[in-house]
Amino acid sequence: PLKQACVTFVPKEGEIIFRNADSRGRVKLKKPAADKYRVIVKVDGYEAQKREVTIGSRGETVAFTLQARGNR
Numbered sequence: 001p002l003k004q005a006c007v008t009f010v011p012k013e014g015e016i017i018f019r020n021a022d023s024r025g026r027v028k029l030k031k032p033a034a035d036k037y038r039v040i041v042k043v044d045g046y047e048a049q050k051r052e053v054t055i056g057s058r059g060e061t062v063a064f065t066l067q068a069r070g071n072r
Helices: none
Strands: 006-011 017-020 035-042 049-055
Touching: none
Parallel strands: none
Antiparallel strands: 006 017, 006 035, 035 049
16 A cells, blocks of 8 residues: 555546545545546656546445556
């Protein structure tokens, strides 16, 4: 788990939501609106990941696996 990863939720409409992952690498949103979101996960030393996610009325669990950046 990557604690303190920055997770950004971008809805089709409405406000962008920013959260930092907890010590177990998890982020929870209280009652997110059912909608499609672009989710962006970033943390220093790793490649950022973006994904389109549909959150239904029951919520969703989505896992990301970030790849360490190589020395270039």
